[in-house]
Amino acid sequence: MKHLFALNKYLSKYKWHILLGIVFVSIYRFCSILIPQTIRDALDFVFAKVEENKTVGNAAGSFTELYGSDILYYSVKMIGFALVMGVFMYLMRQTIIVMSRLIEYDLRKEIYGHYQKLDSAFYKRNKTGDLMSRITEDVSKVRMYLGPALLYGINLIALFVIVIIAMFKVSPTLSFYTLIPLPFLSISIYYVSRIINKKSEAIQIQLAKLTSISQEVYSGIRVVKSYVKTNEFLTFFDNESETFKQKSLDLARVNALFFPLMILLIGLSTLLTIYMGGILVSRGEITNGNIAEFIIYVNYLTWPFTSIGWIASLIQQAEASQKRINEFLETEPAMQNQEQLNIPLKGKIVFENVSFTYKDSGIKALDNISFKVEEGQKLAIVGLTASGKSTIADLLLRTYNIDQGQILVDDIPIEQHALSHLRKSIGYVPQDVFLFSDTIQNNISFGVGEMSSSDIEQIAKHVAVHDDIIGFPEKYQTIVGERGVSLSGGQKQRISIARALIKDPAIVILDDSLSAVDTKTEQKINNYLENELKGRTSIVITHRLSSLHSYDHIIVLDEGKIIEEGSHQQLIALNGQYADMLDKQKYEYTT
Ligand SMILES: Nc1ncnc2c1ncn2[C@@H]1O[C@H](COP(=O)(O)OP(=O)(O)OP(=O)(O)O)[C@@H](O)[C@H]1O
Ligand SMILES: [Mg+2]
Structure with a gap:
């Protein structure tokens, strides 16, 4: 039962529910024992009177006339006990079953809150289905222990004690x-x-x-x-x-x-x-009535005997479920705030000899990376696939902690910025776009909460998706995803760029976010970034090199290392990997 001990804090929170529940169960059970005793008394009374009549004769009138009121008295007494039992059954469910629902709610909230804090390595390790079943089915099984199993357990003990005492008193x-x-x-x-x-x-x-x-x-x-x-x-x-x-x-x-x-x-x-x-x-x-009384006791007792097995299995299942729940609750989030620095970010970013290996795959994604982006500058990261570009974005968002070196944001180690504050200050467009099954408007304003429609339209115009949106029948109220229209890859990308930029972030990170838009649209968005987003630090990861002439600095990654860096012109002059990739792309576009 040791895993279920984790629930003791909740049981003590609701101890009054349990104590009252025990009182109600005992009264309920005590009344239930009075019914067979009344039956015994009634039967003994009837048998006695029948005997009496045999000897005296029934000259005085029929049996019903003589004893009807006595029998009625016994009947009313039994109905009275049954009614009281009903009331207390209601009350015991109101205390214990209600308590189990309250704990279920608390527990689910605790798990959900904990899930939110866990890092992405945890989410990589565990399947979504598993996370979901622990917060739904497992919690329900635990509730069965706190509710029915506990209630019937108390009921069973009370019944057993009361019935056995009553039986032994008779014979x-x-x-x-x-x-x-x-x-x-x-x-x-x-x-x-x-x-x-x-x-x-x-x-x-x-x-x-x-x-x-x-x-x-x-x-x-x-x-x-x-x-x-x-x-x-x-x-x-x-x-x-x-x-x-x-x-x-x-x-x-x-x-x-x-x-x-x-x-x-x-x-x-x-x-x-x-x-x-x-x-x-x-x-x-003993009397005849005692036999009737005992038959009812036997019927009473069979129920607890049959339910012991059932209760035991409920407890076993709850134990297994609580074990699974505890496993997750005991997982510590890898990202811990050391200090809570809540100063507004300006956007200077420095990587100093950063190396990073993914723990689960053992792949060294970054190897001794150093670069610097001044406040308001634009950095482009290019390189072959799997060279570590997205990993740089992940580290800046502190999805993972680095192994070696350090990352400074505004000259302060990244770990010292409050995590939520850091993430709020970064407008991030991930490589694999995810939109919620919600309206376009809500998807765009996701990071900022309430936003006026004109602001949302404005940003949609900047990222060149407004015209697409007003083409849909419901315009900005169109539901996207599973329940609504399917968007094209490029439309999704632009909506997620709008979602990142509407936050007015100090740092913008676009991870291959323009791969599915044509070069003309890309130019339009680039112009916007250049003019409207002046003063904001932007890091753009891309495979398309032709648009990079306006960037302050470009780094070329290969297998986690920086192999070339400089401005567009410098890199062309270098005539290395960058120039080579550019050449190949020019050739692809012209043929
Ligand atoms: N969550 C992860 N767990 C384990 N290994 C990972 C994880 N993410 C990436 N990797 C590995 O790290 C290396 C770098 O991946 P990364 O995503 O940074 O490449 P990339 O340069 O962004 O590639 P692309 O251009 O294809 O997006 C790859 O070898 C990849 O397999
Ligand atoms: Mg990537």
Whole structure:
């Protein structure tokens, strides 16, 4: 149970719910025991009167006339107890089940808050589906422990204690015989429920497999169709569904055995009660009413005996789920703020002998990189693919911590800037554009919250996407992505540039953000960057060299090292890699 101890802080937060819950459960159970006792009294009364009438004769009137009001009294008493039980059942659910919902909410909030703090290495390591299932299904399983398992657990103990005391008070001998079959009942239920659990788990795993296959196929439906793989996937899906069906039928068979077994053992208990009870009545040790009372007790007791297995399995599942949740909650975010410097950024960037290796792949992406960008300057980074360009952007955003050397922003080590402040000051357009399934307007104003429509239009005009947007039927209110229109690659890129620039950031980083726009549009956006964004530091990663003549500084990367640097003219004069790449591109564009 050690993993579930993590929940103790919540249990103590809601201790009044639990204490009240225990009180309500006890009252509820106490009332439930009064019902069979009333039945016993009623029956004993009736038997006694019948005997009496036999000897005296019923001259005084019919049985109903004579004793109707007494019997009515017993009935009303029982209904009264049942009503009180109802009220307390309501109250115990209101305390304990409500508490489990409150803790579920708290826990989910805690996990979500923690997820937000974790770094991108964590997100690379763990699948989105896994993150989601821990915050949804696992939390629900934990709630089953805090709610139903706890409630029924308390209920069970209360019932057990109260019923056993009541039984032994009447007759220890009869109690003993009545209870004989019950241990067998719980042992067999324990084994059967273990089988059931195993089988349900297998079904869960198969279901998860089916879901993930469907999810993959639907998200990659365009690739699947264009490679004419639909039939293969259909067969695959058929086979997996068949397995799922077999496993479900398997479980149904065990379940079908389970209930008859239970009823058999309960029946056995009842039979023993009547048989032994009869003998004891004939010996005059107990009354007829006691037999009726005991039969109800047996029925009461079978429920806790059958539910022990169920409660145990709920706790086991919650334990496994909480273990998975704890794993994530105990993961420390790699980015820790050392100091919280909240001064506005001006935009000077210095890399001093920076080296960086990706931990998970062991790839040394940057090797002893040094460069300097003065406030308001424009730096271009070029190089072959996988040469480490995007890695430089990631390090500037502090997605990862560097291994060697240091990065200075405004002459202060990057680690000393408050993380949120640093990121807010950088307008970053990542290489793989991501837009939310939301309106174009909300996608553009994502980083700034509320923004007037005219400001949004203005920025869209600057990045040359306004005309595209007003071509859509809903204009700026058009929903993009899964639920709405699909945008072209170039449109997506320009919208994400607008999203970065509307923040009015001190530093702009564009990672290959103009790769899907034509050269004319690129020129337009470049002009904007040059004129309107004057005074802002920009770092532009690109493969297209022809547009770089206006840049203050260009660095050429190869396998994580700077192999050439200088201005466009200087690099051409150098007649090295840069000149070579430029030549090849000129040739491609002219032919
Ligand atoms: N998250 C990551 N985990 C592990 N290795 C990575 C990760 N991101 C990049 N790499 C590796 O680091 C190297 C540099 O990658 P990077 O993305 O910086 O290249 P790039 O210059 O931006 O390439 P491109 O022009 O294709 O975008 C590559 O070899 C890549 O495989
Ligand atoms: Mg890249």
